[in-house]
Amino acid sequence: MALPKKKTSRSKRGMRRxxxxxxxxxxxxxxxxxxxxxxxxxxxxxTYKGVKRIAVQEPDAGK
Incomplete structure (x- = not known):
């Protein structure tokens, strides 16, 4: 299994992420x-882009 030769610095790790x-x-x-x-x-x-697309029911305030 391959191993890295040198430790990856915080800068290089941060640039990758x-x-x-x-x-x-x-x-x-x-x-x-x-x-x-x-x-x-x-x-x-x-509405979407100024056009009514779906009918939305108003929530019942009394219930």
Whole structure:
């Protein structure tokens, strides 16, 4: 089994791992004012790019 000749430095290890970080999602504001993820249908109003895509039921406040 092959073994490394020299210890990998912290700098080289960090450079190799630089692309392993979890990306932070880019939130946008829908036309209704809700904070949503980009390229997704708004869960509050059901629109995508200004077009109504799904019917969203309003939550019952009394129940």
């Amino acid at each position: 630089s692309h392993d970080a979890v990306a932070i999602p880019n939130p946008i504001y829908c036309e209704c004012g809700e904070l949503t993820r980009s390229h997704r249908i708004c869960s509050a109003c059901g």
